[in-house]
Structures are given as structure tokens and as C-alpha cells.
Amino acid sequence: MSRETYQFHFVGITAFLVLTLGLVTWATLRYPQPEAPNAHPSVEARAPASQHNINISENPADGTKLNGQVETLDLKCITHGQILEHQTQARHLRLVGRLCSNEPLKSAKYPTPDIVNETNGFLATVFVPESNLFTSDYIYLAQGKNQVRLTWTSDKGEKIQSEFVINRHEPVTATK
Numbered sequence: 001m002s003r004e005t006y007q008f009h010f011v012g013i014t015a016f017l018v019l020t021l022g023l024v025t026w027a028t029l030r031y032p033q034p035e036a037p038n039a040h041p042s043v044e045a046r047a048p049a050s051q052h053n054i055n056i057s058e059n060p061a062d063g064t065k066l067n068g069q070v071e072t073l074d075l076k077c078i079t080h081g082q083i084l085e086h087q088t089q090a091r092h093l094r095l096v097g098r099l100c101s102n103e104p105l106k107s108a109k110y111p112t113p114d115i116v117n118e119t120n121g122f123l124a125t126v127f128v129p130e131s132n133l134f135t136s137d138y139i140y141l142a143q144g145k146n147q148v149r150l151t152w153t154s155d156k157g158e159k160i161q162s163e164f165v166i167n168r169h170e171p172v173t174a175t176k
Contacts, residue, residue, distance in 0.1 A: 070138050072096060075164075078150065082162040089171045092138035095124070099132040099152055099160060110160070113152040117166075119145065141168040 071090035075097030099110055115124040115136050124136040139148065148164040 070094065078152070078160070078162050080160040080162070083165075084162070085165045085167070087167050087169070088141070089169060091141060091168070093141055093166060094138050095134075095136045095148075095150070095164075097134060099134075109155045110152050111155070113150055115139065115148065115150050117141065118147040118149055141166055143168055143170070 069090060070092040071088050072094045073086060073088075073096070075084070075095055077100035078097045079100055095115060099113075110132060112126050112128050113134055115126055116122070117124070117139050120140060120142045122140045124139045126134050126136050128134050144167065146166040146168060148166055150162045150164070152160040154160075
């Protein structure tokens with residue numbers, strides 16, 4: 001083959017590759033198509049990962065009851081040795097609060113606390129969106145008395161520990 005034939009094949013292959021890759025690039029850079037309505041479940045359909053097909057809607061006014069299945073308990077200010085008792089009908093409980101102390105907290109850093117339901121061994125996942133503020137995932141509650149322990153250990157080994165007794169009881173149903 002002559003040199004012109006090689007050049008012709010080279011130009012043809014190059015043009016084919018440029019067009020193919022150009023089409024792929026154009027397809028990925030286009031604006032996304034609008035999604036069909038109801039493509040994503042609504043907020044009302046969200047539930048703890050261990051629960052399926054439960055219609056849950058949170059009342060933003062008080063942030064506590066969620067369809068009898070889950071509840072959010074705002075602990076406000078957690079101190080060492082604090083003991084709290086709470087009654088609920090919910091199967092899952094989320095704890096929200098802030099670490100408070102009589103001593104200044106600036107000298108030590110308190111990373112993520114541990115929250116354990118000692119009654120059933122459930123270890124909660126805890127999120128710390130800002131310093132000394134925490135929120136847990138939904139803690140599974142056993143029927144009856146649940147001993148929940150929150151332990152916050154500083155980088156210096158100091159511990160702040162609080163205990164909560166959560167009494168879970170079945171809802172009272174009206175008899176006919």
C-alpha cells in the first residue's frame with residue numbers, strides 16, 4: 001500500500017473515533033430528563049431501615065410521635081450521672097441532645113458518644129453534627145423496661161455517663 005492509502009485509513013479511523021467519543025460525551029453532558037412524578041418515595045413513606053411498608057409522618061410541631069412506631073426524644077442537656085425515665089408506645093426511639101457539664105468542656109474534646117440499649121444489646125449509630133451535639137438513629141426498644149446507657153469519653157479519657165429507663169408498653173385499645 002502506498003503512503004496515501006495509509007493516510008486515508010488513518011484519517012478515516014480518527015474521524016470514526018472522534019464522532020463516536022463525541023456522541024458519548026454529548027449524551028453525558030445533556031441536561032437530565034425530568035423524572036416522572038412519584039419516582040421517589042415521599043417523606044411520609046420513610047421508615048427505619050429495619051421496618052418496611054410503614055406509613056410514618058413526623059409532626060414538626062413537637063417532633064415526638066411518629067405514627068406510634070417511632071419517637072424522637074429531645075434530651076436537651078446531658079450531664080454526668082443523669083438518670084431519666086420515659087414512657088412510650090413506640091418500637092423505635094431516636095435520642096437527640098447536647099453534652100453539658102458544670103466544668104468547662106473546652107479543655108477536652110468529646111467525640112462521638114456510645115449509646116447502648118443494654119436490655120437487648122442494640123448499639124445505636126450516633127451522629128455529631130456539631131461539637132457536643134448528637135443525634136442517634138432509631139434504637140430498637142424491647143417490650144417493657146429498656147436500660148439505655150449513653151457514654152461520652154473525652155480524648156483525655158474522662159467519661160460522662162447518663163442512664164435512661166425507657167418503658168415501652170403496647171397502646172391501649174378501646175374495647176367494643
